[in-house]
Amino acid sequence: MEQKIRTYEGETIDVKYDIKRCIHAEECIRGLPAVFNLKERRWIQPDKGDVDLLAEVVTRCPTGALHYERKDGGAAETTPTTNTITLDENGPLYIRGPIVLKNSDGEVILEDTRMAMCRCGASRNKPLCDDEHMKIGFKASSTITVKESADISDSSGVLVLEPSQNGPMHVTGNFEILGPDGATLYRGNDAWLCRCGGSSNKPFCDSTHRKNGFVG
Numbered sequence: 001m002e003q004k005i006r007t008y009e010g011e012t013i014d015v016k017y018d019i020k021r022c023i024h025a026e027e028c029i030r031g032l033p034a035v036f037n038l039k040e041r042r043w044i045q046p047d048k049g050d051v052d053l054l055a056e057v058v059t060r061c062p063t064g065a066l067h068y069e070r071k072d073g074g075a076a077e078t079t080p081t082t083n084t085i086t087l088d089e090n091g092p093l094y095i096r097g098p099i100v101l102k103n104s105d106g107e108v109i110l111e112d113t114r115m116a117m118c119r120c121g122a123s124r125n126k127p128l129c130d131d132e133h134m135k136i137g138f139k140a141s142s143t144i145t146v147k148e149s150a151d152i153s154d155s156s157g158v159l160v161l162e163p164s165q166n167g168p169m170h171v172t173g174n175f176e177i178l179g180p181d182g183a184t185l186y187r188g189n190d191a192w193l194c195r196c197g198g199s200s201n202k203p204f205c206d207s208t209h210r211k212n213g214f215v216g
Contacts, residue, residue: 010046013070022065031057064114092129121197168205
């Protein structure tokens with residue numbers, strides 16, 4: 001997993017941008033085009049927009065590629081109180097919450113509040129998404145086949161993600177799986193999610209990775 005972070009400084013707020021985590025969801029461009037303008041050589045110009053709106057737009061970034069640091073005494077980024085995993089139709093898993101990502105050896109490699117996880121099996125920046133699903137024509141529904149939810153009263157607390165070696169993603173901690181419309185499809189606290197792209201029970205693993213030669 002790679003990171004390549006650039007900082008765009010403004011008078012009242014700095015914006016940090018991780019090129020390797022950006023998958024061009026364009027929430028930033030739609031939200032504040034005066035600040036996020038690909039036609040400009042310095043494509044992020046923090047001083048061209050209202051600082052409060054800019055901070056809010058940055059938090060819309062579903063991958064965590066964008067973060068901000070305020071210099072005017074304004075509110076810092078907050079951590080979501082509900083852990084959510086949103087299914088993107090034919091795309092990644094968008095995860096929000098206090099997230100701890102570990103490697104297959106159990107070492108922490110990233111902590112953040114927003115991540116986009118590959119589920120097509122083709123990303124070159126695994127376990128994170130890099131938009132490769134669009135090139136290979138990956139298909140995955142944004143719904144879930146019948147699976148009984150865990151009996152949990154809330155979806156808060158730390159969410160730990162542990163991709164296994166050449167296998168699925170082990171998710172522990174209370175969470176909700178959402179459809180693109182925000183509707184809750186499943187609640188759980190311990191699940192194995194497909195990373196190879198071949199499961200017939202997406203987003204859950206069905207051991208297809210053992211047959212298709214997935215390398216994680």
